[in-house]
Amino acid sequence: MSAGPDNRPNILEKTLAAAVQDQRTVDEQRRSTVPLLDGMSFYDSIRHDDDRGSVTELFDPRWGWHADPLVFSYIFTIRPGMAKGWGLHKLHEDRYFVIGGELELVLYDPRPESSTCGKVCKVYLSASRPRLVNVPKFVWHADRNIGTTDAVVVNFPTIQYDHSSPDKYRLPLDTDLIPYSFGNTTGW
Numbered sequence: 403m404s405a406g407p408d409n410r411p412n413i414l415e416k417t418l419a420a421a422v423q424d425q426r427t428v429d430e431q432r433r434s435t436v437p438l439l440d441g442m443s444f445y446d447s448i449r450h451d452d453d454r455g456s457v458t459e460l461f462d463p464r465w466g467w468h469a470d471p472l473v474f475s476y477i478f479t480i481r482p483g484m485a486k487g488w489g490l491h492k493l494h495e496d497r498y499f500v501i502g503g504e505l506e507l508v509l510y511d512p513r514p515e516s517s518t519c520g521k522v523c524k525v526y527l528s529a530s531r532p533r534l535v536n537v538p539k540f541v542w543h544a545d546r547n548i549g550t551t552d553a554v555v556v557n558f559p560t561i562q563y564d565h566s567s568p569d570k571y572r573l574p575l576d577t578d579l580i581p582y583s584f585g586n587t588t589g590w
């Protein structure tokens with residue numbers, strides 16, 4: 403290690419030797435290059451602001467974003483510090499649009515035929531970037547509120563809710579079967 407003019411160790415050299423350079427995370431269009439799971443995609447909406455407030459379209463089948471029709475919709479919320487998960491659907495996809503608060507959506511792909519089998523994917527959703535995201539069938543997913551207010555999500559699942567036989571399979575949030583930990587966060 404070289405020394406500075408008065409024999410002090412070169413701090414710049416020492417700290418930089420221990421530093422790690424960021425890897426690329428966005429493409430030329432400044433879009434995230436973080437890989438999604440097979441079958442996942444986003445659709446960006448647009449928030450229109452004026453002096454009275456704002457308008458944001460949530461879902462229009464004419465966008466051609468998703469192959470399945472719009473058949474059902476509901477809102478769910480998650481309180482600050484809480485998570486919902488893990489859950490999996492066999493018959494339908496979730497299609498989320500976060501309209502309030504901040505959400506971390508974590509997905510784990512157990513599908514044997516998928517090119518992303520065994521991968522964990524994490525995306526961040528909030529009203530400041532209005533967009534839809536889908537959760538493919540047979541993908542474990544959990545949602546954690548990472549904000550300080552309720553996270554408010556509109557879901558447009560691809561089938562109507564069957565109250566007599568819900569298409570929902572659960573694992574506990576702290577299961578060893580999924581290689582992701584939410585630490586001390588509580589939920590189910």
Ligand SMILES: Cc1cn([C@H]2C[C@H](O)[C@@H](COP(=O)(O)OP(=O)(O)O[C@H]3O[C@H](C)C(=O)[C@H](O)[C@H]3O)O2)c(=O)[nH]c1=O
Pocket residue numbers: 476478486487489496543544545557563565570590
């Ligand atoms: C979805 C639904 C539920 N319910 C009833 C059934 C239960 O008595 C109660 C709570 O339902 P559930 O425990 O399924 O909700 P969450 O576990 O909060 O699930 C929600 O949040 C997680 C993160 C998701 O990924 C789900 O897609 C989303 O539904 O509402 C209905 O009556 N109609 C409905 O459409």
